Amino acid sequence: MLSERRLEVLRAIVQDYVGTEEPVGSKALTERHKLGVSPATVRNDMAVLEEEGYIAQPHTSAGRIPTDKGYRLFVDRLAGVKPLSTPERRAIHNFLDGAVDLDDVVGRTVRLLAQLTRQVAVVQYPSLTRSTVRHVELLALAPARLMLVLITDTGRVEQRVIDCPAPFGETSLADLRARLNSRVVGRRFADVPQLVQDLPESFEELEDRATVSTVLATLLETLVEEHEERLMIGGTANLTRFGHDFPLMIRPVLEALEEQVVLLKLLGEAKESGMTVRIGHENAHEGLSSTSVVSVGYGSGGEAVAKLGVVGPTRMDYPGTMGAVRAVARYVGQILAES
Amino acid sequence: MLSERRLEVLRAIVQDYVGTEEPVGSKALTERHKLGVSPATVRNDMAVLEEEGYIAQPHTSAGRIPTDKGYRLFVDRLAGVKPLSTPERRAIHNFLDGAVDLDDVVGRTVRLLAQLTRQVAVVQYPSLTRSTVRHVELLALAPARLMLVLITDTGRVEQRVIDCPAPFGETSLADLRARLNSRVVGRRFADVPQLVQDLPESFEELEDRATVSTVLATLLETLVEEHEERLMIGGTANLTRFGHDFPLMIRPVLEALEEQVVLLKLLGEAKESGMTVRIGHENAHEGLSSTSVVSVGYGSGGEAVAKLGVVGPTRMDYPGTMGAVRAVARYVGQILAES
DNA sequence: GCTGGCACTCGGACCGGGGGAGTGCCAAAA
DNA sequence: TTTTGGCACTCCCCCGGTCCGAGTGCCAGC
Numbered sequence: 001m002l003s004e005r006r007l008e009v010l011r012a013i014v015q016d017y018v019g020t021e022e023p024v025g026s027k028a029l030t031e032r033h034k035l036g037v038s039p040a041t042v043r044n045d046m047a048v049l050e051e052e053g054y055i056a057q058p059h060t061s062a063g064r065i066p067t068d069k070g071y072r073l074f075v076d077r078l079a080g081v082k083p084l085s086t087p088e089r090r091a092i093h094n095f096l097d098g099a100v101d102l103d104d105v106v107g108r109t110v111r112l113l114a115q116l117t118r119q120v121a122v123v124q125y126p127s128l129t130r131s132t133v134r135h136v137e138l139l140a141l142a143p144a145r146l147m148l149v150l151i152t153d154t155g156r157v158e159q160r161v162i163d164c165p166a167p168f169g170e171t172s173l174a175d176l177r178a179r180l181n182s183r184v185v186g187r188r189f190a191d192v193p194q195l196v197q198d199l200p201e202s203f204e205e206l207e208d209r210a211t212v213s214t215v216l217a218t219l220l221e222t223l224v225e226e227h228e229e230r231l232m233i234g235g236t237a238n239l240t241r242f243g244h245d246f247p248l249m250i251r252p253v254l255e256a257l258e259e260q261v262v263l264l265k266l267l268g269e270a271k272e273s274g275m276t277v278r279i280g281h282e283n284a285h286e287g288l289s290s291t292s293v294v295s296v297g298y299g300s301g302g303e304a305v306a307k308l309g310v311v312g313p314t315r316m317d318y319p320g321t322m323g324a325v326r327a328v329a330r331y332v333g334q335i336l337a338e339s
Numbered sequence: 340m341l342s343e344r345r346l347e348v349l350r351a352i353v354q355d356y357v358g359t360e361e362p363v364g365s366k367a368l369t370e371r372h373k374l375g376v377s378p379a380t381v382r383n384d385m386a387v388l389e390e391e392g393y394i395a396q397p398h399t400s401a402g403r404i405p406t407d408k409g410y411r412l413f414v415d416r417l418a419g420v421k422p423l424s425t426p427e428r429r430a431i432h433n434f435l436d437g438a439v440d441l442d443d444v445v446g447r448t449v450r451l452l453a454q455l456t457r458q459v460a461v462v463q464y465p466s467l468t469r470s471t472v473r474h475v476e477l478l479a480l481a482p483a484r485l486m487l488v489l490i491t492d493t494g495r496v497e498q499r500v501i502d503c504p505a506p507f508g509e510t511s512l513a514d515l516r517a518r519l520n521s522r523v524v525g526r527r528f529a530d531v532p533q534l535v536q537d538l539p540e541s542f543e544e545l546e547d548r549a550t551v552s553t554v555l556a557t558l559l560e561t562l563v564e565e566h567e568e569r570l571m572i573g574g575t576a577n578l579t580r581f582g583h584d585f586p587l588m589i590r591p592v593l594e595a596l597e598e599q600v601v602l603l604k605l606l607g608e609a610k611e612s613g614m615t616v617r618i619g620h621e622n623a624h625e626g627l628s629s630t631s632v633v634s635v636g637y638g639s640g641g642e643a644v645a646k647l648g649v650v651g652p653t654r655m656d657y658p659g660t661m662g663a664v665r666a667v668a669r670y671v672g673q674i675l676a677e678s
Numbered sequence: 679g680c681t682g683g684c685a686c687t688c689g690g691a692c693c694g695g696g697g698g699a700g701t702g703c704c705a706a707a708a
Numbered sequence: 709t710t711t712t713g714g715c716a717c718t719c720c721c722c723c724g725g726t727c728c729g730a731g732t733g734c735c736a737g738c
Contacts, residue, residue, distance in 0.1 A: 023700090025699065025700050025701085026700075026701080027699075027700075028699085028700095037711075037712090038711070038712055038713075039700095039712090039713095040711070040712055040713065040714090041710080041711055041712070043700090043701070043702075044702095044710090044711085046701090047701095047702080057700095057701090058720095059718095059719065059720075060700090060701075060718060060719060060720095061699075061700050061701050061702095061717080061718045061719050061720080062699085062700065062701090062719075062720075063699080063700065063701095101499075101500070134480060135478055135480060135486070137476060137478055137488070139474055139476055139490070141473060141474060141490075147474070147490065149476070149488060149496075149498075151478070151480075151486065151498075155500070157488075157496070157498045159490075159496045160440070161440065161494070234597055235597070236575060236593050236597065237590055237593035237594040237597065239593070240589060240590040240593070250579060251576055251579040254575050254576035254578070254579070255576040257575075258573055258574070258575065258576065362731090364730065364731050364732085365731075365732080366730075366731075367730085367731095376680070376681090377680070377681050377682075378681095378682095378731095379680075379681055379682065379683090380679085380680055380681070382731090382732070382733075383679090383680085383733095385732090386732090386733080396731095396732090397689095398687095398688070398689070399687060399688065399689095399731090399732075400686085400687045400688050400689080400730075400731050400732055401688080401689075401730085401731070401732090402730080402731065402732095
């Protein structure tokens with residue numbers, strides 16, 4: 001167990017390193033922070049902290065920098081979440097209030113987060129499975145070709161073209177549309193499968209049954225399909241603030257960011273409620289082993305329908321970043337609830 | 340007017356510089372290319388080329404590198420378009436054939452282009468105004484709230500929520516839907532405005548007229564709206580191959596790439612038909628003054644409905660890049676025509 | 679107009695020597 | 709037992725000097 005003062009030393013090291021981006025030594029520490037002890041004492045504490053794996057030296061006779069484990073302790077026990085300043089809050093409101101549709105909300109949110117945190121922002125679109133159905137529409141594009149359009153309560157729209165096994169009459173289509181809607185409107189997407197499973201049998205014509213089955217299959221496929229978990233990223237230019245060594249650092253990060261799958265998994269691993277901070281090697285993807293991810297769920301009600309967050313160097317301002325992420329998530333939730 | 344040999348020297352310089360990324364000197368040139376003259380002669384030619392502004396020296400007593408003007412001449416008169424190899428062609432087909440919908444086509448195209456050229460790829464979604472209407476759908480979300488869904492022949496779908504001035508009956512809605520569709524299906528978006536302008540008057544109820552007007556207004560707005568000119572980019576990780584000095588280079592490029600407006604303007608400035616190459620300072624945006632943009636229109640018929648291209652360092656393999664861009668554009672056009 | 683030769687320039691790599699920030703350890707003080 | 713001041717030591721980083729080589733411009737001769 002680390003003494004109070006040693007924790008204090010760790011906190012000071014993290015803060016200074018985040019500020020200066022340079023290894024911090026015992027003397028500089030005592031000068032910048034009122035620790036009430038001499039550099040020699042701090043040196044002893046540092047030796048202990050290093051022993052325990054919280055800090056490390058880039059090379060002998062250099063200052064110390066925090067390890068992933070050190071940041072972890074800092075985030076868990078030493079750092080609060082810094083509330084935003086009033087101007088910052090106002091900026092959020094001003095910026096997000098002008099949004100006209102869902103795409104716009106997401107787009108603005110990404111830019112806002114990137115600007116506020118000066119890091120890379122990631123915003124997931126409200127997911128299908130946790131939303132509820134506002135409307136299902138079936139359009140005949142051709143005799144044996146339908147388009148399925150799904151509209152969610154969060155304003156998201158999914159469409160899909162369906163090739164039917166047989167032509168489908170206009171009346172049957174209207175019938176199916178009506179029955180579908182009466183069953184699923186207002187229900188959660190997750191519940192849809194069991195609500196529609198008996199639909200094909202209620203049709204008399206054998207051919208129609210086949211078509212109905214096809215339509216339902218596509219509908220269900222659309223619901224579970226993972227690649228439809230879209231997201232938007234922004235602020236990649238902030239990666240250039242990474243450090244001096246960054247050609248080597250930045251490349252794998254950019255590559256990881258282009259793989260939506262990676263990002264979705266990243267967000268998926270985060271806790272359902274509350275803020276999640278994943279530091280350095282805690283991220284499964286190795287390209288992101290020198291970055292930290294701060295993420296949180298957001299949603300229109302009390303429940304999260306999607307997540308958003310930022311990706312930045314492990315050496316980041318955690319309290320500030322967490323504050324910004326949380327504030328933005330809350331306000332986006334409000335915006336969605338209103339629309 | 341430059342002699343044949345001097346042009347040959349310029350071509351050699353461009354090729355070598357693109358290959359090695361280092362200033363090229365007279366001796367190295369004569370060794371790598373069969374120019375049939377001595378280094379001294381090449382030096383004289385280089386002096387002339389420099390005088391004319393086609394090449395420059397980073398510092399005295401270093402080799403020469405091409406200027407933007409030099410690249411321009413190279414592209415216009417010295418370089419052809421290098422056709423792709425058979426494996427490359429096959430790769431294009433394999434990769435694009437699996438696409439399931441428009442989003443997928445665009446996404447795959449971006450990745451493909453980025454991989455093929457090892458640069459940043461930009462693909463514009465087929466634009467609304469040049470496409471034709473496949474279907475217009477009106478859905479009642481609430482008594483006085485409609486959703487307008489537009490489906491294009493390229494598979495693109497646009498939706499928009501409309502708040503009506505008054506409730507709108509189901510029969511009126513069906514009526515309007517039918518009339519709208521009968522007028523505009525199969526027509527080009529650009530022609531839609533004049534095709535529907537007299538619609539409101541054909542409705543008897545005054546209230547309905549108001550609603551119809553609102554719907555039409557939204558429809559037309561959707562058609563012209565510029566921010567709906569979406570695009571997708573990819574391969575930003577390739578920016579790290581930029582050069583040694585790249586922290587300074589890469590940042591403004593990333594920033595520019597995040598501004599869709601900038602990119603759209605960039606593509607918009609390109610010629611309607613044929614390939615466009617903009618080199619270095621020829622690009623209006625100053626963040627892109629050390630990059631070149633190779634773009635071309637693509638479309639399902641003979642006509643371009645959108646553009647795609649790549650952004651890379653001015654020091655790029657122009658013939659190869661142009662070949663890849665053209666080949667991909669052609670095949671995407673085919674894919675769109677089939678679907 | 680081309681060529682070979684020559685003197686010159688300059689950037690980049692390669693030392694070697696301070697200077698400084700930082701460390702570990704130890705003995706003395708609290 | 710913990711804290712402190714002192715001290716010797718270790719490296720990194722910066723700086724200046726040297727050397728080397730690729731490249732250039734110029735010129736006289738073919």
